[in-house]
Amino acid sequence: MDKLLHHISEAFSTPITNPVLVFTVILTIILISPIILRPIKVPGIIGLILFGVLLGPHGLNWLSKIDKVTLEGSGVDAIDLFSTIGLLYIMFIAGLELDMNEFKKTKNKSLLFGFFTFIIPIMIGFPVCYYLLNYDFLPSILIASMFATHTLVTYPIVNSYGISKHEAVAITIGGTILTDTAVLIILAVVTGASQGALNQEFWVTLGVSFTIFLFIMFGVIPRIAKWFFQRIEAEKTAHYIFVLAVVFFAAFLSELAGLEPIIGAFVAGLALNKLIPHSSALMNRIEFIGNAIFIPFFLISVGMIVDVSVLTKGPMALIIAGTLTLVAVTGKFLAATATQLVFKYTKNQRNLIFGLSNAHAAATLAIIMVGYEKEIIDENVLNGTIVLILVTCIIASIVTENASKKIVMEGHQHDTHKEHVEEHEEQILIPIANLANMEPILDFATLIKSKKSHHPLHILSVVPDNEEAERNTLNARKNLDSMVRYASGSETEVEILTTLDHNIGSGIGRTSKELFADCIILGWPSATSFIEKIVGEKAESILNRTNTNLFMCRLDKPFLSHKSITVFVPPLAESETGFVYWMEKILRLGQELSLPVMYVCGTRTQRAIETLLDQLKSSVPAGFSNYEDWDNIYGLATFSNTDSLLVFVSARYGEVSYRDSLDGLARRVGRYYQNQNLILIFPSRVENQHIDDYENVQMAPIFRKISREIGNMFNKEK
Incomplete structure (x- = not known):
C-alpha cells in the first residue's frame, strides 16, 4: 500500500x-478552456495562454519544459515540439x-491600406521604443x-452578419497579406543583424536564397502538389500527410535561405x-487537427513562458505593457482613419476596418517569440505583448460587432439583390443512381452549398414499389451509409432518405416537393435505348416532375x-426564375476552387450577367465571349479548352429560354466532350406554368423526339 501511495505521489x-x-x-486544458471562458466573452486564444500562465513554471508549476518529458530516443521536448508545429500551423x-x-479585385486599395x-504603427512605435522606453535600435525595430x-x-x-464581401472587409484582408509579409521580412533582417551578419554578403545571400526559395515554393511545389492530388486521388490520408510534409519542408527551406521558418x-x-x-474535406482535416491539437499546444506553451510576477517587480514592467498596448491600438486606429479619408468611407466603415x-494574435506572437528566443527583446516586452494581445482582441471584438450591426442597418450587406433562395433555408437533394459516381457529386454539393444553411444534404434512393420493396429499402440504406462516412470527412451533414415509387422520376419529384428543395443534383444521364428516348428517359422524367x-x-x-x-448561357436565360440561383452557385464554385469564370453568351445576356455580378460584388474574375448562333450548339466548341470545367445552361421545354437546339443537350455534349467534366443546369421555373401534368405521355415532345431520332438515323451527328 505504501508503495502504491508513493508511486501516486511521485506521479x-x-x-x-x-x-x-x-x-x-x-488535453484537459484544451477541452475545458472554451467552456469556462465562453460565458465571460474571453477569446479562446487568450484562454489557452492564461491556462499556460496558471499551470506553467511561473504559476502552479504543473507543466515545465524539462528533459524527462521527451520523445523517446529523440532528445526533443514533447511540448516544445508540438508548440513549434502549432506556430508553423x-x-x-x-x-x-x-x-x-x-485580394486581386481590390488590390490597389488593399495596397494603400496595407501601406x-x-x-x-512603425512610425509611432519606433520613436516610442527607442526614445521613450530606451531600447536599442534592433529591439526597437x-x-x-x-x-x-x-x-x-x-x-x-x-x-x-453577411458583410464579408463588403469593400472595407476586402481591403482589410488584402492589407493583411502585405503587412504581415513585410513584417516577416523585417524579422529576417533583424535576426540577421543581431548575429552581426548584416553586411553586403548577407544582403546578396538573402536576395539569392529568397529568390530560389520563392521559385521552389511557387514554381515547383504547386506542380508537384497538383500531380500528387490527381494521381493519389483515392488516398485521402495521404493528401493530409503530403500537405503537412510541404509545410515543414517549406519551413526548413526558409531556414536554409536565412529566413525564419514561419515565413516558409x-x-x-x-x-x-x-x-x-x-x-473541401482536406481543408477540414487541416483546420480540425490544427485547431484541436497543434495550435492549442503552441498557445499553452506561450503562457508557460510568461512570468506574471515580472509585472509586480516595479513600475517599469507595467509602463511597458501599457505603452505597448496604447501604441498598438493607436497605430491601427490612425491607419484605419487615413484609409477612411482617402477613400471617403463612412465612420462605420472606418470602425469596421x-x-x-x-487584433494582434498569431503573427504578433510569432515575431515576439522569435525575438525573445534570440534574446533581442526582454521579459518585459514578452509579458507586455501578452497584455497587448488580450486587450486588442477584446477591443477588436467589441468594435467589429458594433460596426457590423450599424453597416447592416445602413443596408450595405452584400445581399442587396432580391434573393430567389434564402441562403439560410437552402435545401439540396441528391438522388442516387450509381454509388461509384457519388463521391465527386457529394464534393460538388459541399462546395456550392450555402454556408449559412443549417439543413443537411439530402441523399435520396428511390426503391421500386414491388414485392421485394422492404428488402430493397434495407439494402439501399446500407449502401448509402458509405456516403455518410464520406461526407463526415468534410464535416458535411447528410440525411439519408429512401422512398417507394413505381417511377424514379415520380419518387424524386414527390420528395423534392416534400422537402421544398431549392436544388437537385444528379449524376450524368446514362445511355438509353431508342424507345426510352422517345417515351421518357429518367432524366427527362425528373425534369418534367420538378420545378x-x-x-x-x-x-x-x-x-x-x-x-x-x-x-455557356443561351439567350433569355436571364429571364428564367432560377437565373440568380445558378449564377450564385457558379460564382461560389469559382471562389472555392480559385478559378476564373468565362461566360459565352449573347450581348443582352452579357449585360444582365454584368449587372448581377455588380450586385453580388463577387471577387471571382469574370470574362465574356460573344456567341449569337445558338441554333448551332456545336459552334460552342471553339470556346472550350481541355483545362476548363464546362457548364451548359439549358431550359425545360416550354420555358422562355428554351429552343429546339437545347433538346437532348446532355447526350450530345456528353458524346462530344468525352474527357472533360461537365455540368448541365436547368434553372427553376414557376410552378404550374407548364403543361407537364401528363408526365409519361406528352404528345408534342413525343412527335418532336420521333422526328429527331429518325433524322439521326439517317444523318449521324458528329
Missing part, C-alpha cells in the same frame, strides 16, 4: 514528469485561408514591426491556396485539374 509531484499525464493535463493556415480573388497599416501586424480574429463576426509556413499556405478548396485590423433548379454532373476528373470554368 503527481510538480512539475509533472510522466508524459502520459502531461498530455492528459494539456498558425502561419500556414493564415496563408491557406486568404481569398486571393478578393498605411504597416508604416503608421522589432517591437515597432510587431505593432504593424494584425490577425483577422474577428473575421467570423463580419461573416455572420506562410508561403506554403499561399502556394497551396488554389489547390485546396475552403469547403479598425476592428478587423486591431426546382437541377444540376446534372459528370465529374470524372478531379477539380484541381481545371484552370477555368466556362459557362
Whole structure:
C-alpha cells in the first residue's frame, strides 16, 4: 500500500514528469478552456495562454519544459515540439485561408491600406521604443514591426452578419497579406543583424536564397502538389500527410535561405491556396487537427513562458505593457482613419476596418517569440505583448460587432439583390443512381452549398414499389451509409432518405416537393435505348416532375485539374426564375476552387450577367465571349479548352429560354466532350406554368423526339 501511495505521489509531484499525464493535463486544458471562458466573452486564444500562465513554471508549476518529458530516443521536448508545429500551423493556415480573388479585385486599395497599416504603427512605435522606453535600435525595430501586424480574429463576426464581401472587409484582408509579409521580412533582417551578419554578403545571400526559395515554393511545389492530388486521388490520408510534409519542408527551406521558418509556413499556405478548396474535406482535416491539437499546444506553451510576477517587480514592467498596448491600438486606429479619408468611407466603415485590423494574435506572437528566443527583446516586452494581445482582441471584438450591426442597418450587406433562395433555408437533394459516381457529386454539393444553411444534404434512393420493396429499402440504406462516412470527412451533414415509387422520376419529384428543395443534383444521364428516348428517359422524367433548379454532373476528373470554368448561357436565360440561383452557385464554385469564370453568351445576356455580378460584388474574375448562333450548339466548341470545367445552361421545354437546339443537350455534349467534366443546369421555373401534368405521355415532345431520332438515323451527328 505504501508503495502504491508513493508511486501516486511521485506521479503527481510538480512539475509533472510522466508524459502520459502531461498530455492528459494539456488535453484537459484544451477541452475545458472554451467552456469556462465562453460565458465571460474571453477569446479562446487568450484562454489557452492564461491556462499556460496558471499551470506553467511561473504559476502552479504543473507543466515545465524539462528533459524527462521527451520523445523517446529523440532528445526533443514533447511540448516544445508540438508548440513549434502549432506556430508553423498558425502561419500556414493564415496563408491557406486568404481569398486571393478578393485580394486581386481590390488590390490597389488593399495596397494603400496595407501601406498605411504597416508604416503608421512603425512610425509611432519606433520613436516610442527607442526614445521613450530606451531600447536599442534592433529591439526597437522589432517591437515597432510587431505593432504593424494584425490577425483577422474577428473575421467570423463580419461573416455572420453577411458583410464579408463588403469593400472595407476586402481591403482589410488584402492589407493583411502585405503587412504581415513585410513584417516577416523585417524579422529576417533583424535576426540577421543581431548575429552581426548584416553586411553586403548577407544582403546578396538573402536576395539569392529568397529568390530560389520563392521559385521552389511557387514554381515547383504547386506542380508537384497538383500531380500528387490527381494521381493519389483515392488516398485521402495521404493528401493530409503530403500537405503537412510541404509545410515543414517549406519551413526548413526558409531556414536554409536565412529566413525564419514561419515565413516558409506562410508561403506554403499561399502556394497551396488554389489547390485546396475552403469547403473541401482536406481543408477540414487541416483546420480540425490544427485547431484541436497543434495550435492549442503552441498557445499553452506561450503562457508557460510568461512570468506574471515580472509585472509586480516595479513600475517599469507595467509602463511597458501599457505603452505597448496604447501604441498598438493607436497605430491601427490612425491607419484605419487615413484609409477612411482617402477613400471617403463612412465612420462605420472606418470602425469596421479598425476592428478587423486591431487584433494582434498569431503573427504578433510569432515575431515576439522569435525575438525573445534570440534574446533581442526582454521579459518585459514578452509579458507586455501578452497584455497587448488580450486587450486588442477584446477591443477588436467589441468594435467589429458594433460596426457590423450599424453597416447592416445602413443596408450595405452584400445581399442587396432580391434573393430567389434564402441562403439560410437552402435545401439540396441528391438522388442516387450509381454509388461509384457519388463521391465527386457529394464534393460538388459541399462546395456550392450555402454556408449559412443549417439543413443537411439530402441523399435520396428511390426503391421500386414491388414485392421485394422492404428488402430493397434495407439494402439501399446500407449502401448509402458509405456516403455518410464520406461526407463526415468534410464535416458535411447528410440525411439519408429512401422512398417507394413505381417511377424514379415520380419518387424524386414527390420528395423534392416534400422537402421544398431549392436544388437537385444528379449524376450524368446514362445511355438509353431508342424507345426510352422517345417515351421518357429518367432524366427527362425528373425534369418534367420538378420545378426546382437541377444540376446534372459528370465529374470524372478531379477539380484541381481545371484552370477555368466556362459557362455557356443561351439567350433569355436571364429571364428564367432560377437565373440568380445558378449564377450564385457558379460564382461560389469559382471562389472555392480559385478559378476564373468565362461566360459565352449573347450581348443582352452579357449585360444582365454584368449587372448581377455588380450586385453580388463577387471577387471571382469574370470574362465574356460573344456567341449569337445558338441554333448551332456545336459552334460552342471553339470556346472550350481541355483545362476548363464546362457548364451548359439549358431550359425545360416550354420555358422562355428554351429552343429546339437545347433538346437532348446532355447526350450530345456528353458524346462530344468525352474527357472533360461537365455540368448541365436547368434553372427553376414557376410552378404550374407548364403543361407537364401528363408526365409519361406528352404528345408534342413525343412527335418532336420521333422526328429527331429518325433524322439521326439517317444523318449521324458528329
